[in-house]
Amino acid sequence: MNTAFKPADILLPKSADIEKWAVIACDQYTSEPEYWAETEKIVGAYPSALRLILPEIYLSDDNVSNRISAINHTMADYLADGAFEEYTNSYFYVERIQSDGKLRQGIVGMIDLEQYDYTKGSNSPVRATEATVLERIPPRVKVRENAPIELPHIMILIDDEDKTVIEPISAVKDVSKPLYSSSLMQGGGSIKGYLVSESYARKVESALVKLGDKHNFETKYGMAGASPLVYAVGDGNHSLATAKAFYERLKAENPDKDLSRHPARYALAEIVNLHSEALQFEAIHRIITDVNTSDLISKMTQALSLSETCTSSNSQSFICVEGDSEKTYYINSPTANLTVGSLQAFLDEYLKGSGAKIDYIHGADTLRRLAGKKNSIGFILPDMSKSELFPTVIKDGVLPRKTFSMGRAADKRYYIECRKIR
Numbered sequence: 003m004n005t006a007f008k009p010a011d012i013l014l015p016k017s018a019d020i021e022k023w024a025v026i027a028c029d030q031y032t033s034e035p036e037y038w039a040e041t042e043k044i045v046g047a048y049p050s051a052l053r054l055i056l057p058e059i060y061l062s063d064d065n066v067s068n069r070i071s072a073i074n075h076t077m078a079d080y081l082a083d084g085a086f087e088e089y090t091n092s093y094f095y096v097e098r099i100q101s102d103g104k105l106r107q108g109i110v111g112m113i114d115l116e117q118y119d120y121t122k123g124s125n126s127p128v129r130a131t132e133a134t135v136l137e138r139i140p141p142r143v144k145v146r147e148n149a150p151i152e153l154p155h156i157m158i159l160i161d162d163e164d165k166t167v168i169e170p171i172s173a174v175k176d177v178s179k180p181l182y183s184s185s186l187m188q189g190g191g192s193i194k195g196y197l198v199s200e201s202y203a204r205k206v207e208s209a210l211v212k213l214g215d216k217h218n219f220e221t222k223y224g225m226a227g228a229s230p231l232v233y234a235v236g237d238g239n240h241s242l243a244t245a246k247a248f249y250e251r252l253k254a255e256n257p258d259k260d261l262s263r264h265p266a267r268y269a270l271a272e273i274v275n276l277h278s279e280a281l282q283f284e285a286i287h288r289i290i291t292d293v294n295t296s297d298l299i300s301k302m303t304q305a306l307s308l309s310e311t312c313t314s315s316n317s318q319s320f321i322c323v324e325g326d327s328e329k330t331y332y333i334n335s336p337t338a339n340l341t342v343g344s345l346q347a348f349l350d351e352y353l354k355g356s357g358a359k360i361d362y363i364h365g366a367d368t369l370r371r372l373a374g375k376k377n378s379i380g381f382i383l384p385d386m387s388k389s390e391l392f393p394t395v396i397k398d399g400v401l402p403r404k405t406f407s408m409g410r411a412a413d414k415r416y417y418i419e420c421r422k423i424r
Contacts, residue, residue: 005210006117006127006233007158009093009203010270012110013086013151013420014195015049020184022048024193024416027155027237028055031411033289033361033372035059037188044187049085051417054153056145066141074148081150086420093198093206094181095171096272099191100413104280107168109198109206110419112268113158113233113242120243122399125229127214128158131236131395133403134243142244143251150424152245153417156238156271157408161222161392163277166209174202182418189412195419223396231396236274236408237415245269270421274408276388283391285342285383286362286404287369288349293358295324295379305348307335318344321382323373342383343402362404364411 015023022045031037038057045052053076056069063069080086094110118128146152160167183194198206210232212218219230235242249266261267274281290298299322302308308331312319318333318341336344353360363369366382373380386406394401408414 005207005214006114007109007111007210007271007273008114008268009091010110010112010268010421012089012092012094012270013422014089014181014418015085016087018049018085020182020193020418021187022046023050024184024186024190024418025051025055026188026190026411026416027414028057029155029238029240030364030414031057032059033363034368040188049080051153054080054151054420055417061141067144070145070148073145074150077150081422089181089197093203094419095168095196095198097172097194097196098280098413099193100280101189101191101410102280102413103191106274106278106280106413107172108157108272108274109168109171110154110195110270110272112421113156113271115246115249115267115269118233118242118246120235120239120246120400124399127230128233129231129235129395130239130243130400131159131234131391132239132401132405134239134400135403138240139244139247142240143248146244146248146423150422151420152270152423153420154238154241154270154272155415155417156242156269157236157415158271158273159234159236159276159391160210160213160232160273161234161277162209162213162275165275165277166212167206168273168275170205171196171198171202174199186416190416191413193416193418223393225396228396231392233273234276234392234395238271242269242271265421265423268421270419272415276391280409281388282409283386283388283406284364284409285385286364286407287366287383288345288381289361289363289369289372289378290349290353290380291359291361291372291375291378293356293377293379295377298352298358298379301352302348305335306333306337306344308332309334319384320345323370323380323382324378325374328370338402339398340386340402340405342405345381345383346402346404364407368411 096108098106119126120130120134180194185192214232312332338344369380
């Protein structure tokens with residue numbers, strides 16, 4: 003069946019303690035070194051995915067090359083030592099109890115990178131939902147280029163309002179024993195993973211094909227002539243873009259080779275239904291550090307016609323946090339359809355050559371704590387409705403980068419499954 007999501011040869015650790023093995027997505031807690039220090043303490047000398055990933059908090063460190071080399075060596079050692087059991091041509095059904103107690107269901111398989119395009123205006127079945135920052139790809143390719151295996155924190159959304167793909171598996175899962183079942187460290191809730199039977203895998207693929215049927219798609223969205231969007235990248239946008247960039251580079255370096263069956267053509271990912279009750283979109287906030295805050299606000303006021311009162315129905319709003327002070331500002335001259343777009347466009351220009359730094363923060367409480375530091379200022383942004391996602395991406399292309407997060411940092415995907423990419 004022609005679908006961009008396919009079964010994969012999935013590796014699971016044979017005898018590792020899953021609670022110590024499973025580690026949060028590498029792009030989380032990038033301004034909180036204490037989180038990663040505590041993770042190191044929890045893992046200790048045990049086998050762990052922590053030894054196979056590069057937390058992005060360390061991406062700019064002077065010793066990053068040594069870290070990457072150590073990761074590659076550990077991957078090779080784990081493979082040589084027979085640390086994994088391989089489940090060939092398989093899907094995993096995953097049940098995650100989030101930190102808020104809600105159940106989130108997903109299926110782990112692999113995405114065909116030939117059917118993925120992250121550029122704005124793409125018509126491919128697999129698309130980015132947010133703008134991809136091209137400068138962020140090369141350092142991530144360095145992590146992947148010599149890695150024998152990959153670990154995914156990519157979560158891809160399907161717009162399956164009738165719940166035909168993932169949810170029916172829960173009715174049949176009890177006939178098999180979980181492949182893994184564990185609590186997750188540092189408040190991540192708990193998780194169970196099941197092998198999807200071959201017969202049910204065909205049902206999954208059939209339901210996915212129907213979601214991508216052109217007639218069904220045009221009827222659903224009322225967009226005659228639009229190319230079907232079946233898979234929208236929810237989390238791990240730059241991780242999937244990195245896999246794509248590496249695969250395209252591999253093809254360019256080997257023009258005479260048939261790479262259609264090369265494992266690097268695919269990337270391991272989990273699909274999740276946009277309509278899951280556990281899935282909530284939350285804004286990603288901005289923190290600016292090493293900055294003259296008065297100058298920033300002065301120039302932002304001029305550029306966006308900021309005021310502390312709403313002057314029109316087109317005004318956009320955000321909360322500015324500096325020290326113990328919080329103010330609501332209204333953008334009376336917006337430059338984009340969403341508040342985040344107007345704010346980000348200004349910040350991109352302001353930060354050029356300023357020496358100030360920007361980070362993207364999950365959670366208003368964390369933002370408030372960080373904005374209490376000297377020469378720092380934070381911006382709390384409004385949430386986006388998840389029902390807007392697919393129609394907006396189809397009509398307008400990708401959203402501004404770091405527009406939304408699917409839930410709290412503690413509920414992001416943890417690394418458990420692996421896959422060979424060589």
